[in-house]
Amino acid sequence: MMRTILIRLFLISTLSLLLSCPGGGTGTPPSDPNIGLYHNYAEIDAGLHALAAAHPDIAQISTIGKSLENRDLWAIKISDNVDQDEDEATVILLGTHHAREWIAADVPYLIAKHMIENYATDPAISTLIDNAEVWVVPMVNPDGHQYSITNNRLWRKNRRNNGDGTFGVDLNRNYGYNWGGPGSSGDSFSDTYRGPSAFSEPETQAVRDFVQREAPTALISYHNFSQLILYPWGSTYAAPPDEALLSDLARALRDKIQVVHNATYVPQQASDLYLASGDTIDWLYGVLSTVGFTIELRPRSSFPGFELPESEIQPTFEENLPAALHLIDWAIQRHSTTSS
Numbered sequence: 001m002m003r004t005i006l007i008r009l010f011l012i013s014t015l016s017l018l019l020s021c022p023g024g025g026t027g028t029p030p031s032d033p034n035i036g037l038y039h040n041y042a043e044i045d046a047g048l049h050a051l052a053a054a055h056p057d058i059a060q061i062s063t064i065g066k067s068l069e070n071r072d073l074w075a076i077k078i079s080d081n082v083d084q085d086e087d088e089a090t091v092i093l094l095g096t097h098h099a100r101e102w103i104a105a106d107v108p109y110l111i112a113k114h115m116i117e118n119y120a121t122d123p124a125i126s127t128l129i130d131n132a133e134v135w136v137v138p139m140v141n142p143d144g145h146q147y148s149i150t151n152n153r154l155w156r157k158n159r160r161n162n163g164d165g166t167f168g169v170d171l172n173r174n175y176g177y178n179w180g181g182p183g184s185s186g187d188s189f190s191d192t193y194r195g196p197s198a199f200s201e202p203e204t205q206a207v208r209d210f211v212q213r214e215a216p217t218a219l220i221s222y223h224n225f226s227q228l229i230l231y232p233w234g235s236t237y238a239a240p241p242d243e244a245l246l247s248d249l250a251r252a253l254r255d256k257i258q259v260v261h262n263a264t265y266v267p268q269q270a271s272d273l274y275l276a277s278g279d280t281i282d283w284l285y286g287v288l289s290t291v292g293f294t295i296e297l298r299p300r301s302s303f304p305g306f307e308l309p310e311s312e313i314q315p316t317f318e319e320n321l322p323a324a325l326h327l328i329d330w331a332i333q334r335h336s337t338t339s340s
């Protein structure tokens with residue numbers, strides 16, 4: 001057992017060393033290195049395009065904007081009459097604000113793929129797709145994600161050159177509600193650097209404009225790790241006006257997740273974890289009064305932390321699928337009672 005652990009630690013440290021020195025220091029890193037069962041940017045790009053091409057009646061791909069390094073921020077829309085903007089509930093799934101959180105790209109991507117590929121055969125899914133407009137953006141921070149593959153596995157921020165020798169803005173501290181508040185840093189070196197102003201980054205600007213355009217009924221932003229279902233507020237300990245609704249819904253999502261593989265995700269107000277200002281969910285709720293959750297995916301603790309083994313991609317997807325479907329169903333009910 002100990003021997004196995006030692007060998008494993010050796011392999012992990014060797015791998016980290018290789019990853020931190022792309023190409024062994026002899027040349028330019030490959031543009032899209034393979035990361036095993038995890039999807040890199042090129043694979044998500046190709047995968048979304050293939051899904052839309054194979055299912056043009058219910059899936060359409062578009063870009064919501066570009067990253068700093070000019071990568072398209074791909075979105076796939078899943079709905080019947082997909083080329084029309086119908087009066088239906090809209091739900092948005094966002095992935096990978098934080099570069100090192102690879103599972104947070106795979107889960108929304110695999111949810112989109114599953115919904116599209118099972119539309120014809122699963123009546124529960126076809127009902128949701130017929131009555132809602134679901135948008136999935138698996139990778140909000142593709143530049144950082146790429147950098148976490150080629151240079152630094154534990155990179156978190158985007159790749160903004162801050163002009164002072166430091167790089168990166170924490171995209172999940174850059175949104176414009178209580179921007180600059182507690183739980184964000186004004187120090188450009190910090191991993192939670194909020195940027196020079198609210199929405200200073202093209203990635204958060206793109207999400208802002210896209211979310212305002214689509215006016216969703218509900219949204220999930222995927223992160224890892226800790227196995228938590230977080231609802232507003234993050235920037236204050238004060239209770240949100242809709243605390244009962246948010247906590248009930250969070251508990252329902254927890255139950256949907258738990259029944260699949262018996263993994264426990266804890267529902268709580270985001271600030272109960274730690275104060276964080278300028279995140280997606282506070283902006284969504286504070287400015288647009290829209291219900292949103294940050295789901296912190298597997299694992300539960302710091303070992304293995306961000307480096308979730310690829311054998312856990314599939315179960316993490318499987319347990320999060322029914323929770324996402326439940327939220328879409330909830331949004332459909334809510335939309336039908338709030339629109340005349």
Ligand SMILES: [Zn+2]
Pocket residue numbers: 097098101172223224
């Ligand atoms: Zn995160």
